[in-house]
Amino acid sequence: MKIAVLGSINLDIVASGAPLPRAGETVSGAALAQHPGGKGANQAYAALRLGADTALFGRVGSDAFAEQALDRLRREGADLGQVQVDAVLPTGVALIAVCPDGENQITVCSGANAAVAVPQTVEADALICQLEIPRAVVAEAIAAFGGFTVVNLAPATPVPDVLIESADLLIVNETEAAFYGESLHRAQGLVALTLGARGAELWQGGQRIAQASPPAVTVVDTTGAGDVFVAALTVGLVGRMTPQDALTFACAAGALATTRRGAQPSAPTRAEVDALLEDRR
DSSP, X not given: OXXXXXXXXXXXEEEESSOOOOTTOOOOOOEEEXXXXXXXXXXXXXHHHTTOEEEEEEEEXXXXXXXXXXXXXXXXXXXXXXXXXXXXXXXXXXXXXXXXXXXXEEEEEOGGGGGOOOOSOOOSSEEEEOSSSOHHXXXXXXXXOOSEEEEEOOSOOOOOHHHHHHOSEEEEEHHXXXXXXXXXXXXXXXXXXXXXXXXXXXXXXXXXXXXXXXXOOOOSOOTTHHHHHHXXXXXXXXXXXXXXXXXXXXXXXXXXXXXXXXXXXXXXXXHHHHHHHHHHO
């Protein structure tokens, strides 16, 4: 199975352990860490950990942050041959605050992600895209790709109708679902709705065809759990799991991701997800 991911590449700068600040408030006592991130890179890394042969398409700056942002993907064996280097714009950065109960706030500085171009050729069984790169690039890439197309409609932002109507799988959380509203029902393919601790649902043609709840875990950090869910659901469906089994698999993978800190460091292996599901039976 080969999965291509077209999307953002960031370096996450994380402050954890302090309460999330209110507007105008300063909080102290946080611990600082840096991790590779960006929805595109996170989803590519998660797909790799789940056993897929994965290629990442994106853009970084010609700076030190680029090496840090790509380090885990390179060590895991991702195909990074289509990651371009921008001579002017910096590597994207996400500033993340994580409070003690695992909730977070994120501010993204797009940098080179804003200049990502449509790939000339994508050879894979599935193509995953998100909306941290230009929407027109996502729409064109999805229209040109001949395999299974996945769009994580995050962050919520207006998109061309054709993007919603043509993707084989759309993935949204509750906030994003409220933003897109009735337009999601025009989707010709599957629509996955994530519900946090309550699990997820899979819809098709306006009808719910599957639902799953996550295993009980101790939540440490929710950063990146949604990206792991996206990768896991894609791996499951492309790997010919039933919709119900793929959704259950994705919920388990997403739950495991919340038990560790960081976006990419939290991504579980296929063996870990399978073991969790076996223990649940």
